[in-house]
Amino acid sequence: MRRGPADRTYFALLAACALVVPLLLGAVVAYAVHGASPLLADGGAASLVGSTWSPSRGLYGALPAIAGTLVTSLLALLIAAPLGLGVAITVAELAPPGTRGPLGALVDLLAAIPSVVFGLWGVLVLVPWLRDPVMPFLRDTLGLGALPFFRGVAYGPSVLAAALVLAIMVLPYVAAVSREVIATVPVPMREAALAVGATRWEMLRDVVLPAARTGLVGGLLLGLGRALGETMAVTMVIGNRHALSASLFSPGYTLASVIANEFGEARDERHLAALLSLALVLLAVTLVVNAAARLLVRRAVAA
């Protein structure tokens, strides 16, 4: 098609807008790499492998923060996955048509609540509730204190509190994606299963869920990506201590929380570089998880 000068301007402007996206992504990655380079260049990444974080002594062992990030996120996903799937099945398959809209709106509301509000609720409601009665109940009444995961003093702010808040926060994402991919399974496949005598649960287990498998895994990864990078709510309830501990009752740290707490006060270049190294680790992990999640969900919804 012949294009006049106005059309050329139009397409040039749109292309300029479109270019902003890769440029921003490039800027994010470039600055994280650039900022981390002073630390990574001298001493190398090896200085991050350690469990002592003490800027005053020049020690930047990031293992507690890395472990805290992984433990809180995976535990959150472990809790949110079955519940999210339950919500998706309920909203998509079980709820009477009239109640599906309101139920979906409530789940959407959970997804729309700002992170800092979850943090506030965590500080004022969840943490006191965990301190007494939940933690003593788990440790003493149920006798789980025999395991290394439920030992120690019940302060309240803890890895457990962070994992629970994260679970609540990622649940609506898992539920929304699951609902979407479950809805893409063709109705004739369901009808065929019911026609040969399957119960509703057998239809879901043997036909719908296997067909939606790719998308369900994608939804979980999307939730994982959210959980790994979540900052405010976690920072407010995790207790913020650089320590490795097997116990979920003990305070911990995550990569994002360390950055949130220390970045504003980092004066010397090495401390700043250490924090940016944490940001780089966090960025790399979330980029991989998110890219994988998007590819899986896209394939599932397109198929």
Add this chain to the structure above:
Amino acid sequence: MSTSVLAGTPDAPRARSAALAPRLRWRIVRSALVLGAAVMGTGLALLPLLSILAHLAVTGWAAVGTALVTDVPQPIGVEGGGLGNGIAGSLLLVGLAALACVPVGVGAGLWVHEHRGTRAASALTFLADVLNGVPSIVIGITAWALLVRTTGRFSALAGAAALAMVAIPLVLRATSDVLAQVPRTLWEAGLALGYPRWRAGLTVVLATARTGVATGVLVALARIAGETAPLLFTAFGSLYWALDPRGPVAALPLQVYNMALSPFDAWRALAAAGALLLVVGVAGASVAARRALARLEGRA
């Protein structure tokens, strides 16, 4: 896949009533049990939401009053105080961010629409999704490096830039999704009338979808209005009425964060009131807009 469905199929009609009846009954009971668990799980999942809403309504409501929007936070021991500077600061930040993210996001969404089906368009959508997945604290650091470190001061502009970076992929996705709903024949009709491409794109496609685009923009702006992490090292926060875009400003989510962690009951009550405002104004608007969008797209 289908073996277990067929496993219960009787070999002979006579066997059915005698041997398979208990098994069939068990299958029906199991189905009811599992699906009942799904419904109970839904209830369990919504319990925290109810707890949050109830807690904010009780503790936050006490601090709601005209002072909440007209006053700034008072020192400990002084009666009253409000979050007026934070509300104004948040409006300033979101307004400035909108100036950047709305034209860029809508333009990029329109670019995706004009090139739909090409490799470039799907690559850009993918990159936008990846950018959307970047932790917002890392976005904050990038904005700090670009606009705070270089200028030597925290500023509302830097905060707004960080928020715009969060919002651009959201606006892009919303725009391109809504434009995909516009019938292609409408666009072709415009071209057939002799419209140049720009006119068909703007006055036919974009104009037809304007309600949906506006709703998508609203959802994105509601989302950034509640963001805290990108503002920590950019807008920084302030205890005063500071609304100069070149200097640090207060923001409602930052105030909620700082006051929630303070040991003073009066500040915690203010934090709860601020959180109540965020839930009602931000999350409420977002959900309402999302529902409207779903109706527009014929999904609900």
